[in-house]
């Protein structure tokens with residue numbers, strides 16, 4: 493699966509609907525300080541199911557919603573949509589046969605988040621597993637935070653093994669086994 497588009501409405505500094513077409517070969521985003529580069533990466537991680545507001549530099553999850561600035565009033569909702577090209581049919585069931593997947597997360601102030609895949613409401617867990625199966629996700633090494641390379645080099649062997657499991661695409665299997673052991 494390939495990330496092809498990212499759409500943001502009301503997420504952090506992206507108050508107006510903004511759509512980015514992700515073309516093959518994109519390796520970086522440049523721009524002046526404070527223009528929203530980190531917010532873009534956080535939007536991706538948020539839509540992939542990040543549940544920790546701290547990991548998104550927010551004091552609470554409501555703070556990912558545009559808070560108002562420069563005379564623009566704050567909003568009460570934020571939405572991020574990730575489009576994935578599934579022409580290689582690697583998406584898990586029941587989405588395997590869909591040519592494209594649109595994964596959306598929407599938050600309403602004080603009411604929490606809802607997730608959808610191609611319009612169908614799903615659990616946060618479903619979205620997290622979908623990305624884990626695709627060797628990516630909000631916490632995966634596919635998205636490299638500042639300082640993360642050093643952390644991996646200095647990590648304990650078990651933590652480093654998790655990085656390798658992500659890369660091998662088996663992190664989703666481990667998460668499912670853990671879930672079934674809890675039941």
Ligand code: ATP
Nearest residue numbers: 504505525526527528529530531555556557558559
């Ligand atoms: P740098 O180059 O310094 O890393 P950056 O391009 O990564 O900068 P970001 O950290 O993505 O910039 O964006 C920071 C901007 O986003 C700040 O101006 C901040 O006020 C704004 N911002 C963050 N959260 C919100 C919010 N909820 N509502 C409105 N603006 C927000």
Ligand code: MG
Nearest residue numbers: 526529530531
């Ligand atoms: Mg930044």
